Amino acid sequence: MTKTLRTLRKNAANALTYALLATLGVLWVLPIAYLVYTAFRVTPSTGIINSLFPSDLQMGFSNFSRLFSDTMFLRWLGNTLLVSVCSCALTTLFILMVSYALSRLRFKLRKPIMNVLLVLGMFPGFMSMIAVYFILKAMGLTNSLLALILVYSGSGALSYYICKGFFDTIPRAMEEAAILDGASQPIVFWKIILPLAKPIIVYTVLTSFISPWCDFIFVNTIISDRNLYTVSLGLYKMINAEKNSFNDNFTVFCAGAFVVGAIIVTLFMSMQRYYVEGVTSGAVKG
Amino acid sequence: MGKRTQKTARKFDTPHKVFKAFRHGSPLTRLSFLVMGFGQMARGQLAKGLLYMLLQTAFTLFMILFGGRYIAHLFSGNLGAQLSGEIWNEELQIFEKVQGDNSFLILLYGVISLVAIVLFLVVWAANIKGSYENDIRLKNGERVRTFKEDLRTAINERFHIPLLVLPFTGLIVFTVLPLVFMVLIAFTNYDYAHMPPGKLFDWVGLANFKTLFSLSGGATGFAFVFLRVLLWTFVWAFFATFTNYFLGLIVALLIQKKGIRLKALWRTLFVIAIAVPQFVTLLLMQKILDGDGILNKLLGTNILWLADQRYFSLLPRVMIILVNIWIGVPYTLLMCSGILMNIPADYYEAARIDGASPVRIFFAVTLPYMLHVTTPYLITQFVGNINNFNVIWLLTGGGPVDNVYYGGGSQAQSTDLLVTWLYRLTTDQNPKYNVASVIGIVIFVISAVLSLVTYNRTSASKNEGEFQ
Numbered sequence: 001m002t003k004t005l006r007t008l009r010k011n012a013a014n015a016l017t018y019a020l021l022a023t024l025g026v027l028w029v030l031p032i033a034y035l036v037y038t039a040f041r042v043t044p045s046t047g048i049i050n051s052l053f054p055s056d057l058q059m060g061f062s063n064f065s066r067l068f069s070d071t072m073f074l075r076w077l078g079n080t081l082l083v084s085v086c087s088c089a090l091t092t093l094f095i096l097m098v099s100y101a102l103s104r105l106r107f108k109l110r111k112p113i114m115n116v117l118l119v120l121g122m123f124p125g126f127m128s129m130i131a132v133y134f135i136l137k138a139m140g141l142t143n144s145l146l147a148l149i150l151v152y153s154g155s156g157a158l159s160y161y162i163c164k165g166f167f168d169t170i171p172r173a174m175e176e177a178a179i180l181d182g183a184s185q186p187i188v189f190w191k192i193i194l195p196l197a198k199p200i201i202v203y204t205v206l207t208s209f210i211s212p213w214c215d216f217i218f219v220n221t222i223i224s225d226r227n228l229y230t231v232s233l234g235l236y237k238m239i240n241a242e243k244n245s246f247n248d249n250f251t252v253f254c255a256g257a258f259v260v261g262a263i264i265v266t267l268f269m270s271m272q273r274y275y276v277e278g279v280t281s282g283a284v285k286g
Numbered sequence: 287m288g289k290r291t292q293k294t295a296r297k298f299d300t301p302h303k304v305f306k307a308f309r310h311g312s313p314l315t316r317l318s319f320l321v322m323g324f325g326q327m328a329r330g331q332l333a334k335g336l337l338y339m340l341l342q343t344a345f346t347l348f349m350i351l352f353g354g355r356y357i358a359h360l361f362s363g364n365l366g367a368q369l370s371g372e373i374w375n376e377e378l379q380i381f382e383k384v385q386g387d388n389s390f391l392i393l394l395y396g397v398i399s400l401v402a403i404v405l406f407l408v409v410w411a412a413n414i415k416g417s418y419e420n421d422i423r424l425k426n427g428e429r430v431r432t433f434k435e436d437l438r439t440a441i442n443e444r445f446h447i448p449l450l451v452l453p454f455t456g457l458i459v460f461t462v463l464p465l466v467f468m469v470l471i472a473f474t475n476y477d478y479a480h481m482p483p484g485k486l487f488d489w490v491g492l493a494n495f496k497t498l499f500s501l502s503g504g505a506t507g508f509a510f511v512f513l514r515v516l517l518w519t520f521v522w523a524f525f526a527t528f529t530n531y532f533l534g535l536i537v538a539l540l541i542q543k544k545g546i547r548l549k550a551l552w553r554t555l556f557v558i559a560i561a562v563p564q565f566v567t568l569l570l571m572q573k574i575l576d577g578d579g580i581l582n583k584l585l586g587t588n589i590l591w592l593a594d595q596r597y598f599s600l601l602p603r604v605m606i607i608l609v610n611i612w613i614g615v616p617y618t619l620l621m622c623s624g625i626l627m628n629i630p631a632d633y634y635e636a637a638r639i640d641g642a643s644p645v646r647i648f649f650a651v652t653l654p655y656m657l658h659v660t661t662p663y664l665i666t667q668f669v670g671n672i673n674n675f676n677v678i679w680l681l682t683g684g685g686p687v688d689n690v691y692y693g694g695g696s697q698a699q700s701t702d703l704l705v706t707w708l709y710r711l712t713t714d715q716n717p718k719y720n721v722a723s724v725i726g727i728v729i730f731v732i733s734a735v736l737s738l739v740t741y742n743r744t745s746a747s748k749n750e751g752e753f754q
Contacts, residue, residue: 014545021540025555032558035570052584094453101446120461122733124673124705127726128464130712134394135463154460157453185445214563232565257566265561
């Protein structure tokens with residue numbers, strides 16, 4: 001008797017959980033579904049539609065062909081790829097070097113440097129955006145992709161925490177043995193610590209690779225030449241540049257967003273294991 | 287290993303302090319105070335000495351040709367007095383074009399030169415210490431070190447220096463320099479009425495702080511506006527942080543509940559949202575929630591989801607927080623499910639044996655454990671939300687402007703956070719860089735206090751080496 005009652009209660013609770021999860025899941029998927037749906041919607045091609053399934057509905061790929069032929073999307077894609085590959089390489093290098101120095105080495109200014117980095121990270125980034133713009137101008141670098149690479153990687157060292165957290169967990173015995181065998185510090189760094197740090201390297205590479213795809217504020221200040229836009233600024237301008245641009249370009253915008261999303265998904269799917277390892281190993285430590 | 291490096295570093299550093307070098311150093315060392323690299327050259331360290339000398343020459347040239355002028359300007363009490371224009375030349379009886387001062391460039395190049403001086407002083411001190419080290423070595427009957435040996439030290443006991451040089455150059459140029467510059471702007475009257483080169487700006491002391499924090503007569507005092515924006519910033523940060531956290535935790539618990547199948551599918555449903563870049567989803571949401579957007583069309587209503595001004599713009603505020611939940615929960619879900627798996631099973635076992643109900647278990651075991659582990663995360667999230675520019679800017683742009691008094695010329699709007707207000711002040715057609723800069727300093731103080739207090743209270747900072 002009590003046993004059946006208990007299973008009944010358990011089943012009811014499970015059913016409730018399923019219902020709740022399904023509702024929430026639908027809520028979370030709907031906007032994305034709408035984005036994908038709009039990307040493939042050929043007519044009506046305007047941003048304003050009066051019902052979800054209008055009578056003149058036509059599906060197809062013409063938004064994508066418009067995206068690649070009428071806009072400079074392909075070029076923006078190339079720009080973004082170039083910027084993110086370069087800045088991601090530099091940023092990862094910087095973060096690894098700073099983390100290694102602050103985690104494994106002991107020197108007089110170590111604590112002060114950590115405090116200074118902490119403080120620097122607390123100023124809102126774009127408070128200094130205008131000054132950055134003028135420094136770049138003085139260097140003759142505005143309106144160039146090099147400027148973007150420098151800006152993205154220049155302050156990269158500030159986000160060294162997670163990586164350092166990871167380095168902190170590598171046992172000292174490993175490098176002590178190597179040093180007893182006569183290895184120099186660069187060898188220890190290169191041959192012992194870096195191979196162990198693979199998850200955190202992948203994590204750092206991923207996060208720094210993604211950031212140029214998502215930032216549009218800095219690009220907006222530094223770049224004014226349409227040929228040098230990154231995808232984010234290009235997409236933003238596509239529906240925000242003029243009063244009617246939203247109505248004209250909304251379906252194309254969605255197609256562009258779909259392409260960017262697909263790239264990021266592929267990237268994360270292939271690296272997922274490392275990503276989760278990286279987050280959980282370095283980030284959360286009470 | 288760590289201890290050994292520390293000890294060697296101390297042994298070599300302490301006796302070589304610059305002033306000691308001056309008191310006890312050999313004449314060669316004292317000459318190094320004036321001519322960098324002299325002490326090294328005279329002792330046969332040719333390469334090192336030459337490098338120092340080159341550096342000194344370069345620095346001197348830089349100061350004579352460039353830096354000196356701007357530093358002199360910087361400390362002359364005003365940021366330029368001469369406007370460009372034409373000046374009557376009495377001798378030649380003609381108007382001559384004069385290149386005027388530019389306050390902006392004076393300040394910017396002045397700061398760059400100051401940073402260059404600081405960096406130079408560091409190298410200068412290293413030069414003296416090096417020369418003094420040579421003195422001591424010779425006195426002890428040792429020989430001075432060769433360039434090769436110096437390099438070997440650089441990659442072993444002082445390996446941190448080659449590691450840190452490049453990242454820090456980037457930091458100095460793209461973070462420190464601009465920050466110092468913008469902080470200085472807070473003490474000037476740099477706004478739309480003082481735009482160089484047409485008009486010059488100048489030091490005004492604490493006047494901008496007074497503007498932001500005082501109530502004096504409507505047009506000049508922004509105190510009321512400031513408090514409103516500050517209050518909303520905190521309310522927003524509070525709700526944005528905790529709604530995301532608890533909803534993420536609850537969803538993670540639901541998915542992890544025993545007997546629930548297809549766990550991977552449920553998780554994927556939420557995680558898909560992460561794939562699309564944030565600014566795209568935000569723009570999409572803004573278009574969906576627009577007055578002419580699809581949501582109104584589907585509901586057959588005419589609600590201004592993001593622009594309703596009634597009740598202190600209550601509806602836009604709520605919508606912003608809701609959209610933020612949609613964006614943030616997938617992240618917290620991922621993080622929470624990771625940690626939930628790490629909770630030792632014994633805790634649950636013990637609670638179950640004691641006959642605790644699931645709700646009781648949640649409040650007595652799960653929640654305390656989660657809070658204990660994720661306090662640092664919560665704090666960084668809170669600070670991050672105080673600075674969460676994207677969500678507000680892309681959804682409402684800071685608006686709408688409701689009919690509450692916003693202070694003449696403060697340019698603040700109802701859903702503005704401090705950061706979006708700052709951004710508007712710098713990008714508006716009538717920019718007020720000076721006030722924006724003061725707001726930036728306020729944001730910094732808030733973030734700094736919050737982070738430092740918690741950073742020092744968490745065990746993470748105290749036991750950083752506990753796993754080594």
